[in-house]
Amino acid sequence: MRKVLLLGASGSIGTQSLDIIERHKDRFLLTGFSLGQRVQYVPEVLRRFPSVHYLCVSNASDAENLRKTYPNLEIYHGDEGLVSTIERCPCDMVINALVGFAGLVPSVTSLRLNKILCLANKESLVVGGSIINGLLASGKGKLWPIDSEHVAIAKLLSCIKRENLSRILITASGGSFRNKSREELSHVTREDALAHPTWSMGAKITIDSATMMNKGFEIIEADVLFGIGVDRVTPLMHDESYVHSLIELKDGTLLADVSKPDMHGPIEYALMEGEVPFEPVKGQCLEDFAPYHFHAFNPDRYPAVPLALSSHKKGGNSNAILNASNEIAVYAFLEKRLPFLQIEEEVRYALNTLPWMENPTLEDLIRTDALTRDAVKRHIGG
Ligand code: NDP
Numbered sequence: 452m453r454k455v456l457l458l459g460a461s462g463s464i465g466t467q468s469l470d471i472i473e474r475h476k477d478r479f480l481l482t483g484f485s486l487g488q489r490v491q492y493v494p495e496v497l498r499r500f501p502s503v504h505y506l507c508v509s510n511a512s513d514a515e516n517l518r519k520t521y522p523n524l525e526i527y528h529g530d531e532g533l534v535s536t537i538e539r540c541p542c543d544m545v546i547n548a549l550v551g552f553a554g555l556v557p558s559v560t561s562l563r564l565n566k567i568l569c570l571a572n573k574e575s576l577v578v579g580g581s582i583i584n585g586l587l588a589s590g591k592g593k594l595w596p597i598d599s600e601h602v603a604i605a606k607l608l609s610c611i612k613r614e615n616l617s618r619i620l621i622t623a624s625g626g627s628f629r630n631k632s633r634e635e636l637s638h639v640t641r642e643d644a645l646a647h648p649t650w651s652m653g654a655k656i657t658i659d660s661a662t663m664m665n666k667g668f669e670i671i672e673a674d675v676l677f678g679i680g681v682d683r684v685t686p687l688m689h690d691e692s693y694v695h696s697l698i699e700l701k702d703g704t705l706l707a708d709v710s711k712p713d714m715h716g717p718i719e720y721a722l723m724e725g726e727v728p729f730e731p732v733k734g735q736c737l738e739d740f741a742p743y744h745f746h747a748f749n750p751d752r753y754p755a756v757p758l759a760l761s762s763h764k765k766g767g768n769s770n771a772i773l774n775a776s777n778e779i780a781v782y783a784f785l786e787k788r789l790p791f792l793q794i795e796e797e798v799r800y801a802l803n804t805l806p807w808m809e810n811p812t813l814e815d816l817i818r819t820d821a822l823t824r825d826a827v828k829r830h831i832g833g
């Protein structure tokens with residue numbers, strides 16, 4: 452039996468994680484969860500999971516109100532509350548389904564405390580990849596990624612001898628504006644951007660998919676997780692999102708992971724620590740999913756990808772600048788304060804102006820994040 456703490460229970464990955472925990476009641480016991488502002492989800496989660504005794508929310512006032520309603524629960528709030536929840540809640544496994552930089556300290560805390568970390572929060576790996584890998588290398592905790600491409604790659608790599616690997620082909624839908632030219636992007640709206648063609652996800656990652664910063668992050672994530680180097684990970688445009696990624700062997704053979712675009716599968720794989728029962732699914736035939744369309748990736752159409760990769764190659768605190776500037780710009784776009792094409796420009800501005808440093812500690816990354824947020828907010832104005 453795994454005791455589980457779920458961070459980000461009200462989100463897209465969080466709610467699907469609850470489904471998986473419920474599906475495998477004999478294996479998982481939910482002992483705690485966190486959410487941000489959407490406290491209306493609390494009663495429903497507690498009804499479904501009476502084993503919960505620890506809860507964390509974003510606001511102090513919400514925590515205060517919840518304490519009155521649920522005097523038997525231990526309730527925390529804010530960023531520090533997330534750390535206290537991880538420290539106090541009896542759990543073997545932490546699912547980090549938070550969005551953005553807010554997920555980094557919880558990821559590091561979980562590994563330091565030797566937890567099995569099921570990680571959807573890719574920003575943790577982008578910003579703190581070296582720190583996370585350092586902890587894992589020193590024997591602290593375990594890491595199972597929750598991202599459809601990386602679960603696909605992990606499964607495919609488990610089937611081959613590593614010396615036979617030539618490269619990884621990471622698939623990309625191209626997001627909500629894939630049929631538009633760059634010229635047509637100057638006036639697109641928040642509503643247009645949130646209509647993803649193949650996946651239903653939280654707002655931030657949906658915008659990251661439209662700029663393809665998400666794919667830049669995922670190539671970095673692949674390097675951190677599989678140590679392959681970003682130059683051996685090639686993005687491949689794939690319209691239907693059925694092929695979750697491919698690996699190419701040195702003899703030219705391609706191996707692919709194919710299934711419906713549904714995050715329950717990758718979440719289940721991570722939570723089950725790779726021991727997913729292989730059951731034939733009725734009606735899941737290749738021809739049902741067809742046709743499949745693939746196209747070459749064009750970096751001029753999606754400059755966020757080369758921007759992310761050059762940041763990663765620069766190393767140091769560069770990815771913290773990349774991530775923080777992207778977050779501020781994406782939320783400014785969502786609040787209709789910044790045109791879509793300006794998101795990449797803000798990231799470029801931040802990478803060119805914020806001070807670079809080698810070998811940052813966690814505290815240095817937190818400082819870089821705060822400095823970058825301030826600088827980009829000032830640059831955007833308003
Ligand atoms: P959502 O926005 O749907 O959910 C985010 C969750 O985090 C919510 O529970 C939210 O609370 C909580 N949260 C947000 N900010 C804070 C904060 N500052 N402090 C505490 N809690 C906070 O995001 P997704 O589920 O879409 O994505 C989560 C992560 O998974 C991201 O890193 C994303 O890139 C990654 N991912 C997502 C996929 C998907 O299909 N959605 C696929 C692959 C990866 P509340 O809403 O209550 O305020």
Ligand code: MG
Pocket residue numbers: 598599600669
């Ligand atoms: Mg993905």
